[in-house]
Amino acid sequence: MTQTYTPDRPLRVAVIGSGPSGIFATEALLKQGDLPAQVDVYDRLPTPYGLVRYGVAPDHLTIKSVTRGFEKTLADPRVRFMGNVEFGTDLTHEDALAHYDAVLYTVGASSDRRLGIPGEDLTGSMSATEFVAWYNGHPDAAAREMVLNASGVAVVGVGNVALDVSRILVKTAQELHESDIAAHALTALDASHVQDVWVLGRRGPAQAAFTTKELREFGELHAAEPVVKPQEIALTESEKAAITDNTKKKNVEVLRDFAAREPEGKARRVHLRFLVSPVEILDDGQGRVGGLKVERNRLDENGNAVGTGEFEVLPVQMVLRSVGYRGVALPGVPFDEKRGVIANDEGRVTGRVGEYTAGWIKRGPSGVVGTNRKDATDTVAHLLADAKEGRLPGAAHPTREAVDALLAGKGVQVYSFGDWQVLDAHELAEGQAQGRPRAKVVHRDLMLGHRKG
Numbered sequence: 001m002t003q004t005y006t007p008d009r010p011l012r013v014a015v016i017g018s019g020p021s022g023i024f025a026t027e028a029l030l031k032q033g034d035l036p037a038q039v040d041v042y043d044r045l046p047t048p049y050g051l052v053r054y055g056v057a058p059d060h061l062t063i064k065s066v067t068r069g070f071e072k073t074l075a076d077p078r079v080r081f082m083g084n085v086e087f088g089t090d091l092t093h094e095d096a097l098a099h100y101d102a103v104l105y106t107v108g109a110s111s112d113r114r115l116g117i118p119g120e121d122l123t124g125s126m127s128a129t130e131f132v133a134w135y136n137g138h139p140d141a142a143a144r145e146m147v148l149n150a151s152g153v154a155v156v157g158v159g160n161v162a163l164d165v166s167r168i169l170v171k172t173a174q175e176l177h178e179s180d181i182a183a184h185a186l187t188a189l190d191a192s193h194v195q196d197v198w199v200l201g202r203r204g205p206a207q208a209a210f211t212t213k214e215l216r217e218f219g220e221l222h223a224a225e226p227v228v229k230p231q232e233i234a235l236t237e238s239e240k241a242a243i244t245d246n247t248k249k250k251n252v253e254v255l256r257d258f259a260a261r262e263p264e265g266k267a268r269r270v271h272l273r274f275l276v277s278p279v280e281i282l283d284d285g286q287g288r289v290g291g292l293k294v295e296r297n298r299l300d301e302n303g304n305a306v307g308t309g310e311f312e313v314l315p316v317q318m319v320l321r322s323v324g325y326r327g328v329a330l331p332g333v334p335f336d337e338k339r340g341v342i343a344n345d346e347g348r349v350t351g352r353v354g355e356y357t358a359g360w361i362k363r364g365p366s367g368v369v370g371t372n373r374k375d376a377t378d379t380v381a382h383l384l385a386d387a388k389e390g391r392l393p394g395a396a397h398p399t400r401e402a403v404d405a406l407l408a409g410k411g412v413q414v415y416s417f418g419d420w421q422v423l424d425a426h427e428l429a430e431g432q433a434q435g436r437p438r439a440k441v442v443h444r445d446l447m448l449g450h451r452k453g
Contacts, residue, residue, distance in 0.1 A: 002390035003101070010036040010078075011387055012398045014100040016087050016330070018043040019050020020369045021359025022106035023070045024376035030076055032380075035387055039079045040100070040403065042091060045139060046083045046415035046447040047423070048074060050108055052369065054138045057164040058181035059171070061437060066369055074417045080400070082407075083415030084448065090412045093332030099403045101392045102354045102383050105333060105342055106376070109325035109360040115156060119281030120321075124150065124289035128157070128165045128322035135168055135189075137182030142442035146185070148192035150317035154292045156278055157322030158201035158208040165320055166197045167217060170224035170268040180431065180438040197270045198314050202277040202297055202305040205233045205255050206243050212250040219258060224268035228259040232274040276312075277305060281319050292316050325365035339364060347379030354392045356383050418452035426450050 005011045013029060015022045018041050029037045047053055049067055056063050074081050085091055087107075096103045112127035114120060133141035153169055155162045168176070173190035181189075201208050218226040233255045235243075243249050255272065276294040284290025296310040327342065329335035334343040334350050341364055342357040343350035349357055358379040359372050367375075386392055397403075407414055423441060430439035441447050 003392065003394045005035045005037075005387065007036045009398065010038045011102070012100045012395055013037060013039045013383070014091075014096050014103045015039055015041045015106060016096075016103065017041075017050065017106035017108060017359070017361075018048040018074075018081065018083070019106065019108050019359065020052060020066070020070075021108070021362075021372040021376050022050070022104075023048075023073050024373045025104055025106060025358050025380050026079055027069075027073045028377045028380040029383075030073065030078060032384060035384060037078060038400070040082050040400075041074065041079060042082045042085050042087060044084070044086045046420065046444065048081055048083065048417070048420060054133060054136045056136075056369075057168065058136060058179035059168070059176065060164075061180065063369065064180075079417075081415075081417035081420060083420060084413055084444075085407065088331035090407065090410060093330075095406060097354070097393075098396045099398065099406065101387065101395050101398065102356060104379065104383065105330060105349070105355070105357040105361060106359045107327075107330065107361050109327040109340065109365045111326045111328050111340075112321065113324040113326050115278060115321050115323065117278055117280055119283060119289070122281055122283055122289050123287055124317055125281050125319040126321075128155065128161050128320045129325065131165050131320050132161065135181050135185035137185070137440040137442035139442060139444040139447070142182065142184065146188050148188055148194060148318075150289075151193050152196045152198070152314065152316035153194055153318040153320065154198045154200060154278070154314055154316045155320045155322060156200050157324075158199060158210055158274075159322060160210050160214050162199055162320075162322040163210050163214045163218075165322065166199050166270055167214075167221070169194050169197050170221060170270055172223050175222055177436060180436065180440060182440050182442050184442065195268055196315075197268070198292075198316065199270060199272050200276050200278065200294065201274045203303070204235070204239075204274050204299060205252050206235065206239065206248050207303065208248070208251060208274070210251065212247055212254060215251055215254050218270050218272070219254075219261075221266075221268075223266055224270055225261070225264050225266045226258040227263075227269050227271045228255050229273070230259045232276075233259060275299070275305070277307065278319075279311070282313065284317070289317050289319055292319055325360065327361045327364075347375075347382050348386075354386070356380075413448060415448065416452065419450065422452050423447055423450040 026039045112129045275297040280293040282291040292314045295307045297305040326340035336343045349355035358376040427438045
């Protein structure tokens with residue numbers, strides 16, 4: 001029998017993941033007026049907002065203002081934030097299907113791609129993802145002892161994340177004090193020995209993925225200056241004419257400006273290098289990074305990087321790889337290993353009824369925060385069409401009370417939106433007392449100690 005959705009028996013949806021995609025999907029479910037809906041938004045962390053809290057650079061606070069809209073969505077009485085609940089254990093795939101008419105997976109891409117070169121597992125070699133999580137106070141990374149005793153750091157990749165980590169490494173403690181960087185990271189960076197950061201792109205400046213605003217910031221730092229080799233950004237007239245993307249045109253202009261500057265003698269330098277590929281991370285003899293061997297490249301007629309057989313060794317003691325994110329499989333959910341995404345057709349999970357996906361775990365790690373709004377809305381449109389046409393299987397236990405009883409029976413301490421508001425107010429107050437925008441609580445047990453009365 002086709003399920004009819006009413007205010008007394010609304011469409012019950014579980015959203016797994018409370019980052020931008022999950023909240024945009026929830027917003028779309030609330031805004032449509034055809035079907036009464038109730039949404040439970042799950043996250044394995046006590047805190048919502050995903051990469052807006054733990055991925056966006058701490059010194060780019062304006063990007064985080066999107067959370068004001070997120071707060072409005074999570075505060076809606078038709079929505080519940082279910083923090084501190086791990087999908088696959090606390091709430092299994094079978095549990096979700098039994099308690100919800102539809103399940104929407106929006107867990108992002110939490111892993112990273114590897115370089116696949118010798119020495120990648122030496123101490124001091126890690127993903128930029130790990131480093132970002134550390135300085136943004138992610139509970140999984142907060143306790144990691146990061147001793148920044150390197151004087152040279154190589155950042156492999158030329159996207160905005162690569163620029164973010166490079167900028168954070170060379171900013172002064174005074175500059176970072178105005179951000180919401182985690183306190184442990186601020187202390188470690190204040191004592192840092194970093195003098196030189198090499199940002200490495202295997203192709204030319206016209207192929208780099210970063211945006212101009214982020215690039216320009218390197219020319220405005222207190223104690224660091226950009227260094228660019230003119231020969232690595234040189235373009236023929238035909239190559240210049242082939243650049244149709246305005247951002248890439250502006251990037252080339254900024255890099256030319258950097259290359260033409262006289263050295264100012266600042267304490268730190270950011271070397272923006274192009275047409276080089278890492279081939280081996282060298283061992284210092286004690287299992288730590290002792291240098292990075294790179295090969296000079298040229299571009300073939302198809303714009304691909306081809307090695308020239310010319311090598312150099314960069315004097316670095318730390319290597320951060322930033323060559324792309326990758327999704328991680330969820331228990332019981334079909335996964336495309338090759339692409340690193342949930343197997344799906346326009347957001348409908350392959351071979352499943354009533355299961356959907358949105359965001360990076362649907363399409364791969366591309367676009368910015370706002371890109372995920374349309375992506376999530378498109379998926380929700382398919383979900384609603386399936387609901388209206390009676391294609392959803394229908395939940396056996398479609399009530400909030402049934403879910404609460406299930407989780408309580410497993411001893412799960414659900415962290416509600418009201419609990420998060422208490423923690424949020426605490427962080428803002430602590431930050432204000434320190435003259436900072438926010439002082440993040442970074443350990444899960446301390447987070448869980450802040451609860452609504």
